[in-house]
Amino acid sequence: MNCCNQGSKKSLLGKILGRSHGDSKISEKQIFKRKMVLVGTPNVGKSVIFNRLTGAYATVSNYPGTTVEVFKGTCRIGGELFEVVDTPGMYSLMPITEEERVTRTLLLNEKPDIVLHVVDAKNLERMLSMTLQLKEAGLPVMLVVNMMDEAQQIGREIDIEKLEALIGIPVVGTSAALNRGMDLLRKKVAQYVKKRAA
Numbered sequence: 001m002n003c004c005n006q007g008s009k010k011s012l013l014g015k016i017l018g019r020s021h022g023d024s025k026i027s028e029k030q031i032f033k034r035k036m037v038l039v040g041t042p043n044v045g046k047s048v049i050f051n052r053l054t055g056a057y058a059t060v061s062n063y064p065g066t067t068v069e070v071f072k073g074t075c076r077i078g079g080e081l082f083e084v085v086d087t088p089g090m091y092s093l094m095p096i097t098e099e100e101r102v103t104r105t106l107l108l109n110e111k112p113d114i115v116l117h118v119v120d121a122k123n124l125e126r127m128l129s130m131t132l133q134l135k136e137a138g139l140p141v142m143l144v145v146n147m148m149d150e151a152q153q154i155g156r157e158i159d160i161e162k163l164e165a166l167i168g169i170p171v172v173g174t175s176a177a178l179n180r181g182m183d184l185l186r187k188k189v190a191q192y193v194k195k196r197a198a
């Protein structure tokens with residue numbers, strides 16, 4: 001699924017400032033204090049989380065020189081303005097597809113303040129190797145274990161605190177489609193970014 005709030009004609013900056021992009025002498029770099037990138041394998045709920053975080057303001061464009069669509073939106077967390085980037089699904093940091101190449105380039109070039117690695121709680125073990133790849137690449141990664149509702153339904157218990165201690169990065173459990181865990185996610189993002197900036 002892609003974002004439901006895509007296809008905006010007006011630029012993101014224009015929307016925030018309430019005028020068209022051409023009018024503005026302020027660059028997006030000056031407006032956004034923070035950058036968040038959502039990554040993960042296909043179908044884990046990245047776009048649902050993106051929509052929950054960004055609400056109505058999102059734009060879509062092809063990543064330069066490619067046919068790959070990248071969604072961008074904004075949100076305010078802990079008093080700071082974030083640019084949020086939703087990426088196409090990827091299986092590894094070693095790119096094979098054009099989508100994976102774009103996501104890797106985005107991660108390395110855009111210097112995110114936080115990377116949310118979104119995984120499916122039902123297939124946690126299979127997905128953790130990418131979390132470790134992201135961590136080892138020196139990226140500021142937080143693990144979002146999404147679809148907790150479905151994991152619960154099939155009797156899978158996930159100890160978030162234990163997982164956090166085990167992999168040494170912050171972990172949040174969410175059921176984004178049900179809007180569960182999103183406030184905790186925002187809180188942990190704010191704490192993480194503040195701590196890194198200190």
Ligand SMILES: Nc1nc2c(ncn2[C@@H]2O[C@H](COP(=O)(O)OP(=O)(O)OP(=O)(O)O)[C@@H](O)[C@H]2O)c(=O)[nH]1
Nearest residue numbers: 001042043044045046047048088089147175176177
């Ligand atoms: N039950 C349940 N379904 C969810 C949850 N989060 C997302 N979904 C559903 O999972 C499907 C995939 O969600 P998307 O947000 O499109 O996943 P994605 O990671 O963006 O997928 P790609 O863009 O293909 O990489 C959709 O049908 C969502 O409604 C959740 O927490 N619980």
Ligand SMILES: [Mg+2]
Nearest residue numbers: 001002046047
């Ligand atoms: Mg998506």
